[in-house]
Amino acid sequence: MVHGREFYARDAARVAVDLLGSILTHRTNDGLTQGIIVETEAYLGQGDPSSHAFHGPTPRNAIMFGPAGYAYVYFTYGIHHCFNVITGSIGTAEAVLIRALEPCSGTRLMKLRRRRADTRHLCSGPAKLVQAMGITKADNGLDLASSPSLFIETGKQPLQIVATTRIGITKAVELPLRFYIKDNPYVSKLLKSKYNT
DNA sequence: GACCAGATTGTCT
DNA sequence: GACAATCTGGTCA
Numbered sequence: 636m637v638h639g640r641e642f643y644a645r646d647a648a649r650v651a652v653d654l655l656g657s658i659l660t661h662r663t664n665d666g667l668t669q670g671i672i673v674e675t676e677a678y679l680g681q682g683d684p685s686s687h688a689f690h691g692p693t694p695r696n697a698i699m700f701g702p703a704g705y706a707y708v709y710f711t712y713g714i715h716h717c718f719n720v721i722t723g724s725i726g727t728a729e730a731v732l733i734r735a736l737e738p739c740s741g742t743r744l745m746k747l748r749r750r751r752a753d754t755r756h757l758c759s760g761p762a763k764l765v766q767a768m769g770i771t772k773a774d775n776g777l778d779l780a781s782s783p784s785l786f787i788e789t790g791k792q793p794l795q796i797v798a799t800t801r802i803g804i805t806k807a808v809e810l811p812l813r814f815y816i817k818d819n820p821y822v823s824k825l826l827k828s829k830y831n832t
Numbered sequence: 833g834a835c836c837a838g839a840t841t842g843t844c845t
Numbered sequence: 846g847a848c849a850a851t852c853t854g855g856t857c858a
Binding site for chain 3: 709712715805
């Protein structure tokens with residue numbers, strides 16, 4: 636079942652947890668890719684110093700201030716893109732960053748896009764999965780609740796979930812807003828980068 | 833595996 | 846002008 640607006644219109648942390656085990660699908664002209672979401676991070680809008688929304692609306696983060704269920708794709712470090720889903724109610728600017736996937740369908744296509752042969756390294760990081768799935772800045776603002784080409788649906792249910800601190804940020808680093816599936820080999824980093832190289 | 837440096841440009845102060 | 850929700854490839858062990 637594809638997640639609808641009501642699924643996304645809840646607290647970012649709750650959505651982040653519930654997205655674990657769900658399946659992300661992207662259809663492009665090149666073909667179909669699918670992955671199980673195994674790692675997420677919650678960003679709490681204007682109250683969160685490490686959120687893009689912290690300083691208020693700008694042209695870049697405008698989509699965050701709209702309704703839940705929309706995709707927020709941004710560019711960073713001069714080379715990378717990251718993929719988020721907007722959550723909460725209109726104006727709260729909450730979002731969930733998808734950090735890692737377990738490749739499920741279209742792994743051949745993922746390997747071509749990533750130019751990597753090792754399945755383990757196809758989607759084990761926010762910028763990696765964006766590249767493997769063929770997500771681009773053009774997907775910014777797409778409605779995941781109604782798009783036929785980009786959506787998330789219910790997957791496995793009973794899971795062991797680990798909550799820990801977020802990665803790659805310099806503010807509010809202590810908040811336990813990163814979630815991943817215990818013992819899953821596709822998670823980007825454990826407490827000490829174990830599966831990363 | 834651990835640690836480090838370089839890439840490279842959009843975005844905002 | 847500074848910095849960024851990162852990744853890769855190098856060195857050393």
